[in-house]
Amino acid sequence: MAATDPSLAAILGGSAAVTADHAQANRWPILGDEDEQAVLRVLRDGNLSFHPEVQALEADYAGLTGRRHALAHNNGTAGLLAAFFALDLQPGDEVLVPSATWWASVLPMLWVGLVPVFCDSEEERLGIDPDDMARKLTERTRAVVVVHLWGMPSKMTGIMALAEQHDLKIIEDASHTHGATWRGRPCGALGDISVFSLQNDKLAPAGEGGILLTDNAEYYERAVCLGDIARIYELDSPNRRFAATSFGIKTRMAPLSAAVARVQFRHLAEHNRVRHDNLGYLSDGLESLGCFHTYREPAHIERTYFEFIIHYDAERGGLPIDTLVAALQAEGCEVTAPRYPLVHEQPFFSEGHWQRILRATTRQADLAYDPASLNRTRTYSHTLLRLPTFPGGGRDILDQYLAAFGKVLAQGDAILAGTSGSHA
Numbered sequence: 166m167a168a169t170d171p172s173l174a175a176i177l178g179g180s181a182a183v184t185a186d187h188a189q190a191n192r193w194p195i196l197g198d199e200d201e202q203a204v205l206r207v208l209r210d211g212n213l214s215f216h217p218e219v220q221a222l223e224a225d226y227a228g229l230t231g232r233r234h235a236l237a238h239n240n241g242t243a244g245l246l247a248a249f250f251a252l253d254l255q256p257g258d259e260v261l262v263p264s265a266t267w268w269a270s271v272l273p274m275l276w277v278g279l280v281p282v283f284c285d286s287e288e289e290r291l292g293i294d295p296d297d298m299a300r301k302l303t304e305r306t307r308a309v310v311v312v313h314l315w316g317m318p319s320k321m322t323g324i325m326a327l328a329e330q331h332d333l334k335i336i337e338d339a340s341h342t343h344g345a346t347w348r349g350r351p352c353g354a355l356g357d358i359s360v361f362s363l364q365n366d367k368l369a370p371a372g373e374g375g376i377l378l379t380d381n382a383e384y385y386e387r388a389v390c391l392g393d394i395a396r397i398y399e400l401d402s403p404n405r406r407f408a409a410t411s412f413g414i415k416t417r418m419a420p421l422s423a424a425v426a427r428v429q430f431r432h433l434a435e436h437n438r439v440r441h442d443n444l445g446y447l448s449d450g451l452e453s454l455g456c457f458h459t460y461r462e463p464a465h466i467e468r469t470y471f472e473f474i475i476h477y478d479a480e481r482g483g484l485p486i487d488t489l490v491a492a493l494q495a496e497g498c499e500v501t502a503p504r505y506p507l508v509h510e511q512p513f514f515s516e517g518h519w520q521r522i523l524r525a526t527t528r529q530a531d532l533a534y535d536p537a538s539l540n541r542t543r544t545y546s547h548t549l550l551r552l553p554t555f556p557g558g559g560r561d562i563l564d565q566y567l568a569a570f571g572k573v574l575a576q577g578d579a580i581l582a583g584t585s586g587s588h589a
């Protein structure tokens with residue numbers, strides 16, 4: 166068989182540029198002997214429901230963020246539910262949210278009668294757009310959910326100014342930013358209540374887990390009353406009267422998960438640095454191609470890379486985004502659309518399931534909802550690409566990715582001619 170031409174794009178019959186091992190480069194979480202020993206210690210202690218490992222993890226996160234109170238949860242979604250509950254808002258109160266996020270930033274609020282009002286995201290950092298927030302304010306707006314999407318802190322100056330002006334509470338979903346900072350302040354300390362997810366993909370994974378953080382004692386106690394029945398007994402306040410029942414949900418974290426989370430927490434800075442170095446290198450190379458924007462951090466931010474999302478300018482690149490993706494995949498690149506679909510486009514909203522839950526909790530019958538809204542975010546989201554974060558990768562695979570991108574773009578005309586049938 167004739168050898169394939171390595172300089173020819175693989176989609177045109179050339180050989181693939183990426184031959185390095187993805188499994189090694191993308192291995193996550195990075196677990197080892199330390200994690201095993203930590204789990205064994207808890208296991209051998211024998212108490213799998215109550216163990217000081219959980220409180221020690223809470224202290225780790227209180228230390229990272231400088232916050233007064235930390236409460237571990239069985240996942241981030243439960244932490245967000247507790248955050249919405251803790252604020253003690255009224256049924257029917259409105260909360261500004263981005264649609265470009267994971268559903269858990271939004272949906273738990275429905276169960277405490279809060280009404281999500283979807284906002285556009287801005288294109289510089291992909292967070293909720295303060296200008297659109299201002300447009301969506303009504304006399305019922307009480308809070309905003311800020312999500313530092315993919316690891317990039319949101320535009321907090323504008324968000325905080327608006328929140329201050331209109332007395333809005335900030336719920337900070339910091340699930341992608343363990344270890345990131347904004348103007349020297351840690352993510353996880355930028356909201357009235359903040360939540361980290363410790364799910365398996367996250368930067369400091371526990372398997373499943375979440376941490377709620379706040380400086381407000383009453384918010385903390387309400388979160389305890391919602392989901393941590395055993396700790397209600399420890400409260401030295403009138404909230405202790407709920408110790409016999411809680412508020413009906415159980416969300417405390419399993420100590421075995423906390424054991425893993427603590428080891429991962431100890432390696433957080435080092436793991437973040439590997440991603441940062443690798444993706445900084447890749448970003449430099451991609452930006453030099455002239456048609457990609459890679460969301461490098463501005464001077465006042467230290468970002469993390471939960472996922473590596475880049476923007477593609479098809480006019481400059483010359484190939485439609487679907488053709489580009491197909492050609493890169495043929496080169497062996499793991500390039501796809503971002504994982505999260507826009508929340509406001511989902512059947513849960515468009516089919517009216519959310520109204521049924523809200524009608525039960527708020528008794529309002531006239532909740533407006535427009536699935537065709539947020540045109541700007543909808544259009545922009547189709548320009549985004551997801552690449553691996555290379556948490557274990559060396560430079561070889563990064564160079565191969567850059568070679569693949571360069572090769573595909575350089576042969577754009579030939580690729581368009583050769584693949585036009587499938588994109589007609």
Ligand SMILES: Cc1ncc(COP(=O)(O)O)c(C=O)c1O
Binds near residue numbers: 242243341
């Ligand atoms: C932005 C965001 N918020 C919340 C969550 C929910 O966290 P969990 O999966 O731990 O429930 C996730 C991830 O899963 C997330 O990505």
